[in-house]
Amino acid sequence: LTEKLQNVFKNLRSKGRLTEDDVKAALREVKMALLEADVNFKVVKNFVKSVQERAVGQDVMSGLNPGQMVIKIVNDELVNLMGSETTEIKFQPGSQKTVIMMMGLQGAGKTTTTAKLAGKFKLKGKKPLLVACDVYRPAAIKQLQINGEKQGVEVFSMGDNQKPANIAKAALEHAEKNGNNVIILDTAGRLHIDEEMMEELQEIKNTVEVHQSILVVDAMTGQDAVNVAENFNEKIGIDGVIVTKLDGDTRGGAALSIKAVTGCPILYVGMGEKLSDLEQFYPDRMASRILGMGDVLSLIEKAGEEIDEEQARKMTEKLKKSQFDFEDYLESMKQMRKMGGLGSIMNMLPGLGGMGGLGKGKMPDIDADDAEQKMARVEAIIYSMTIKERQNPDIITPQRKRRIAAGAGVDISEVNKMMKQFEQMRKMMKSFPGMMGGKGKKGKFK
Ligand code: GDP
Ligand code: MG
Numbered sequence: 001l002t003e004k005l006q007n008v009f010k011n012l013r014s015k016g017r018l019t020e021d022d023v024k025a026a027l028r029e030v031k032m033a034l035l036e037a038d039v040n041f042k043v044v045k046n047f048v049k050s051v052q053e054r055a056v057g058q059d060v061m062s063g064l065n066p067g068q069m070v071i072k073i074v075n076d077e078l079v080n081l082m083g084s085e086t087t088e089i090k091f092q093p094g095s096q097k098t099v100i101m102m103m104g105l106q107g108a109g110k111t112t113t114t115a116k117l118a119g120k121f122k123l124k125g126k127k128p129l130l131v132a133c134d135v136y137r138p139a140a141i142k143q144l145q146i147n148g149e150k151q152g153v154e155v156f157s158m159g160d161n162q163k164p165a166n167i168a169k170a171a172l173e174h175a176e177k178n179g180n181n182v183i184i185l186d187t188a189g190r191l192h193i194d195e196e197m198m199e200e201l202q203e204i205k206n207t208v209e210v211h212q213s214i215l216v217v218d219a220m221t222g223q224d225a226v227n228v229a230e231n232f233n234e235k236i237g238i239d240g241v242i243v244t245k246l247d248g249d250t251r252g253g254a255a256l257s258i259k260a261v262t263g264c265p266i267l268y269v270g271m272g273e274k275l276s277d278l279e280q281f282y283p284d285r286m287a288s289r290i291l292g293m294g295d296v297l298s299l300i301e302k303a304g305e306e307i308d309e310e311q312a313r314k315m316t317e318k319l320k321k322s323q324f325d326f327e328d329y330l331e332s333m334k335q336m337r338k339m340g341g342l343g344s345i346m347n348m349l350p351g352l353g354g355m356g357g358l359g360k361g362k363m364p365d366i367d368a369d370d371a372e373q374k375m376a377r378v379e380a381i382i383y384s385m386t387i388k389e390r391q392n393p394d395i396i397t398p399q400r401k402r403r404i405a406a407g408a409g410v411d412i413s414e415v416n417k418m419m420k421q422f423e424q425m426r427k428m429m430k431s432f433p434g435m436m437g438g439k440g441k442k443g444k445f446k
Helices: 002-014 020-036 041-055 066-081 110-123 140-151 164-178 195-207 219-235 253-262 283-291 294-320 326-339 342-346 368-383 387-391 398-408 412-431
Strands: 098-103 128-132 154-156 182-186 212-218 240-244 266-270 278-280
Touching: 020 041, 020 066, 020 283, 041 066, 041 219, 041 253, 066 253, 066 283, 066 294, 098 110, 098 195, 110 128, 110 140, 110 182, 110 240, 110 266, 110 278, 128 140, 128 164, 140 154, 154 164, 164 182, 164 195, 195 219, 212 219, 212 253, 219 240, 219 253, 240 253, 253 266, 253 283, 266 283, 283 294, 326 368, 326 387, 368 398, 368 412, 398 412
Parallel strands: 098 182, 098 212, 128 154, 128 182, 212 240, 240 266
Antiparallel strands: 266 278
16 A cells, blocks of 8 residues: 555656746755855856756656756756767868967966877877977976876977977977977966966967967866966967866866856866876766766666656557557657767658758768757647647648648648658558567666
């Protein structure tokens, strides 16, 4: 009996939409968590506000309570905000040289990271040249030389009585003769944002062509990270960010602050003093670290998987009975978004794969944005149908098609095409009832 009661309770809790009170209560906790992680308070304020607007009224997934649902939305938004995929440093095409300028405050980890990057580039078959442009700290040149030697890459230096811009220029000439194709300029930092430092970086940029200006930030910079990043971005321009010292126990709120304020991608994270301790940046890992709610998140993920399985089972049933309708199609598109890998699945779906003049039978590269757009159009068409039409595609007459097309703002031919492909899929599914759903189709969202 108690089990039954529990089930009832579970269903009660999991039905319905998020109310403003649900959202506000959960967001108070989120706000605290973000501030504790040292995310800049302005960034926190804006973030919480935008999540609140988005979350109120959303459906609560079965298996979750409203509070957990809000955390799920928050986590998804955090991942989005930090860039939904990893980004690489862009090299110049062909045999052209790529010039990378490292910048950041003193002690951020520029010199160490320069050597770390050199190791990564070497593995990619590049021939890096490290350039000692820090002429202020007496030991700076020596430090770069030692690190360069450890990595087996050449270090170019001219002592400490030359201007950094001149050193950079000479280094490029050296690289030309020497066959180096990636040149990393290790510049000098200051303890605080400083005019002289900015002018020096600007002068380097005016003297040689810099392709990537990379900001190096200590993860422990905390609240100040926003100021630092804004300043460098305004005065010099940032192409990418590397956050160091994430091996410590800081939650890394600086990463979020910087990304939110400058929009520049985070490329790598420093995970230790050793020269091999440089890792790719993963937005989802970072989001969960900053939020610091690992337990809740794994619970949410589990609930998501169960739902997907349940949905898949239902859909397989329907497919077997050939009852798959447009409502199910909408649902399957939602599921697919969660599962990612849109491009590849897309191709098999009615109304999506065939659009855009792609050759038959080929597996074209569909880029995610494009796929997303096509999906939105198909969704618009389906939303423009009445519930009855969605459930009984057979009743859709040419006259209804015209109305649907007008409602969705597309040409009637697009409605025809989508419906024809939908019909084909239904037929196909009928002959291969095991194709969709079933065991192998475990959904997973991040
Ligand atoms: P720079 O002044 O910006 O050139 O900074 P350095 O490269 O000289 O680094 C300053 C200090 O931070 C050194 O002691 C480095 O070993 C240390 N460091 C750099 N990156 C990391 C990292 O990812 N983790 C840890 N634990 N220490 C780091
Ligand atoms: Mg240095």
